Amino acid sequence: MKYEIEQIGILRTPYVNNAPYQPLNDDEGDFRIVVNKEFSEGLCELEEFSYIYVIYYLHRKTGTVSMLVTPPWANGKQIGVFASRSPIRPNSIGISVVRVKSIVNNEIFISGLDTYDGTPLLDIKPCINDLDVKYDANYGWIECLEDKEHLLLHINGIPHDS
């Protein structure tokens, strides 16, 4: 069964040719969600939320979808594509949780995310504390890596050597 989805806006980021593997811990860049004008009214009250989910189409994926992937910095470990955040997956849907800084008309100014400039927006949903925040979430297979501390620097977008 196939379904059709449509672009409802665009993500503006500083990443025109290269994007980091995870958001950098840097709120200084120009990160914006621009919602098509006909959807502007749908943003009413969104600014009340500290965090939102951004759902987008991974339009620049290249390569063939494989069920096993080797994430960067995972020391060659092979894992299932659904246990990874690889952009090359059966359905090209990406999700990020970002902080809302402000909303002006049809533009949402947000904290950093790791998508290319021009990424098509599909949906926005509020991140609601008791519903979505799982305080006891773990790190999955990352826990078992010898290099865990190093990988966590990448996950947290903390600059470091190598």
Next chain:
Amino acid sequence: MKYEIEQIGILRTPYVNNAPYQPLNDDEGDFRIVVNKEFSEGLCELEEFSYIYVIYYLHRKTGTVSMLVTPPWANGKQIGVFASRSPIRPNSIGISVVRVKSIVNNEIFISGLDTYDGTPLLDIKPCINDLDVKYDANYGWIECLEDKEHLLLHINGIPHDS
């Protein structure tokens, strides 16, 4: 711009004709993600994660998409559709965070979620603590409701009178 997405499995829940507005705080029911067999290998190492994102197609939405919605229990308050978790939205994509209990072959046994039995699966992603868990996420417009405590009972799936 339009894009095509495809069903890669199915969600099994006890909700054939009626679904709750939020997951009930009840792990006893039969909640399962059944991934199509050709994608089974993509589940490798997924069991290491305590929580996963389930991305699905809201196939039973009825009604016309409106930019302003009136969520249940919100005392008639109107909010933008993107500030809501309404299933009637421009793109019919749903997201839930669920706990992984076990994985057997191509079936993932999970904690409760509020989708209809038979909902088409689109994607699964790991929920990674530092990356996805925002400890300071708030409750958005729910904070300002006189009836906040009552709404939180619903959000947390806690049974109560009325």
